[in-house]
Amino acid sequence: MSVVEIKGVTKTFARGNVTALENIELELNTGEFVSLIGPSGCGKSTLLRVIGDLTPPTAGSVTVNGKPARQARNDGDYGIVFQDSVLFDWRTVAKNIALPLEMLGWSRDRRRARVEEMLDLVELRNFADHHPWQLSGGMQQRVSIARALSFEPALLLMDEPFGALDEMTRERLNLELLSIWEKLGSTVVFVTHSISEAVFLSTRVVVMSPRPGRIAGVVDIDLPSPRTVETREDPRFFELVTQVRELLRKRGEHLLPEEAAELL
Amino acid sequence: MKHVREWLPALVVFAIVIAAWEGSIAAFHIQQFLLPRPSAIVRSFWTERHSLWPAGWTTFKEALGGFFIGSGLGIAVATVVGRFRGVGTALMPIAIAANAVPIIAFAPIAGAWFGEVSPHSKMAIAAVLCFLPVMVNTLRGLSSANPRQIELMRSYAASELEIWRRVRVPTALPFVFTALKVASVLAMIGAIVGEYFGGAFNALGVLINSDAQVFDFVTAWAGILVASILGLSLYGAVAGTERLVVRWAPDTRDF
Numbered sequence: 001m002s003v004v005e006i007k008g009v010t011k012t013f014a015r016g017n018v019t020a021l022e023n024i025e026l027e028l029n030t031g032e033f034v035s036l037i038g039p040s041g042c043g044k045s046t047l048l049r050v051i052g053d054l055t056p057p058t059a060g061s062v063t064v065n066g067k068p069a070r071q072a073r074n075d076g077d078y079g080i081v082f083q084d085s086v087l088f089d090w091r092t093v094a095k096n097i098a099l100p101l102e103m104l105g106w107s108r109d110r111r112r113a114r115v116e117e118m119l120d121l122v123e124l125r126n127f128a129d130h131h132p133w134q135l136s137g138g139m140q141q142r143v144s145i146a147r148a149l150s151f152e153p154a155l156l157l158m159d160e161p162f163g164a165l166d167e168m169t170r171e172r173l174n175l176e177l178l179s180i181w182e183k184l185g186s187t188v189v190f191v192t193h194s195i196s197e198a199v200f201l202s203t204r205v206v207v208m209s210p211r212p213g214r215i216a217g218v219v220d221i222d223l224p225s226p227r228t229v230e231t232r233e234d235p236r237f238f239e240l241v242t243q244v245r246e247l248l249r250k251r252g253e254h255l256l257p258e259e260a261a262e263l264l
Numbered sequence: 265m266k267h268v269r270e271w272l273p274a275l276v277v278f279a280i281v282i283a284a285w286e287g288s289i290a291a292f293h294i295q296q297f298l299l300p301r302p303s304a305i306v307r308s309f310w311t312e313r314h315s316l317w318p319a320g321w322t323t324f325k326e327a328l329g330g331f332f333i334g335s336g337l338g339i340a341v342a343t344v345v346g347r348f349r350g351v352g353t354a355l356m357p358i359a360i361a362a363n364a365v366p367i368i369a370f371a372p373i374a375g376a377w378f379g380e381v382s383p384h385s386k387m388a389i390a391a392v393l394c395f396l397p398v399m400v401n402t403l404r405g406l407s408s409a410n411p412r413q414i415e416l417m418r419s420y421a422a423s424e425l426e427i428w429r430r431v432r433v434p435t436a437l438p439f440v441f442t443a444l445k446v447a448s449v450l451a452m453i454g455a456i457v458g459e460y461f462g463g464a465f466n467a468l469g470v471l472i473n474s475d476a477q478v479f480d481f482v483t484a485w486a487g488i489l490v491a492s493i494l495g496l497s498l499y500g501a502v503a504g505t506e507r508l509v510v511r512w513a514p515d516t517r518d519f
Contacts, residue, residue, distance in 0.1 A: 074421040090512040103420040
């Protein structure tokens with residue numbers, strides 16, 4: 001069953017007359033982990049925001065859970081995680097996680113029980129009453145993920161969630177995210193500009209090219225699951241990384257040098 | 265123990281300044297009417313307590329009234345203006361320009377409007393002094409919410425009112441309290457300056473002014489000391505409230 005259906009989505013920005021997305025067609029099935037990858041300006045974040053109805057498409061339609069994106073947003077069908085954790089400084093860790101539950105009108109007891117579960121899931125039980133500034137960047141991002149998952153949305157949208165973290169933290173959080181995803185069975189759309197991260201995490205990698213933003217190709221990732229630390233040493237992993245890189249390079253001939261450098 | 269260690273440097277500096285003041289008057293034979301000794305001021309502060317403190321209380325009430333009226337209006341106007349961005353862009357430059365007007369210059373006019381002897385004219389000056397900084401800062405605070413946080417709230421299908429309550433107001437609070445601390449000091453200044461242009465006989469500004477006219481500078485200084493103590497306590501009350509309300513911020517705890 002498809003969770004997200006994107007049909008002929010085009011997005012132009014009046015300012016600067018930029019075509020961020022042109023005629024995007026994509027379907028995401030239940031339980032898939034799909035990465036959107038491409039150089040800056042390829043519209044991968046814009047596509048994510050269109051799916052989440054945070055910005056309207058200029059043309060085309062997006063359906064989430066069989067409903068128009070607007071209605072899906074109002075029904076709380078997705079959780080979102082940004083590059084920075086976007087925690088509320090004035091709320092404790094527990095209250096940050098409880099925020100969407102408050103918005104959905106959950107009772108206090110029900111909220112407390114769920115927050116406890118989520119704290120266990122992201123291994124932050126001892127930090128419930130801390131404020132965000134007392135946490136490291138990696139911990140903040142885990143709170144942000146716990147918050148996005150707290151109300152068990154069918155769809156999880158992640159916009160370069162680990163982009164600001166160091167390599168080691170990033171790899172650890174990749175594994176944590178996968179184990180959470182396997183536990184909850186939600187569908188994930190994951191924007192990244194790291195090829196290895198995309199291949200390691202995903203069931204499918206959607207490669208995008210810029211100006212105008214288009215889908216350059218889709219690579220099915222047939223690595224065995226669950227993925228482990230050893231997956232990164234699997235010869236198949238390298239093959240798939242190369243395959244994604246080739247797609248990016250082929251479409252990237254007209255890239256600016258620094259955009260190309262970012263991907264290689 | 266921690267508090268003692270935090271306050272110790274300030275206390276030591278204060279003691280040194282007072283000692284230097286006392287010592288230099290003796291050493292350089294400075295005349296009493298130019299600068300009295302701290303010990304003389306403290307003595308006068310004690311002997312004149314029955315006239316100084318009631319006068320201080322009168323002035324303090326005026327300052328307090330002005331503080332609440334001016335800050336309250338400042339917050340209210342900023343809230344309304346913040347809701348309508350167009351109004352804000354139209355009014356902000358004017359507000360900032362008006363902030364540069366020396367409002368103290370209006371003191372004699374306030375006397376004519378609200379009664380020269382009446383406490384209301386002093387309250388009015390204090391209120392006008394408090395209004396602009398509070399308004400400008402509150403508005404800035406309300407409009408400096410993180411756009412990502414607003415987007416996140418939108419993803420929860422939050423209404424504008426909910427975004428205001430859960431994002432804009434908490435973001436604005438540190439700005440508001442910074443302005444309120446400034447306003448607490450301005451309110452005291454406004455009340456005293458207002459009294460220089462006329463007021464009830466038992467008001468601090470009138471007392472300081474008349475003491476200075478008859479060269480009783482020691483009592484004038486004692487009056488200034490009372491004014492400072494009252495101003496500091498108003499500031500302290502605001503800072504204490506801030507500590508209670510803005511509990512999350514690591515950087516507002518120190519001062």
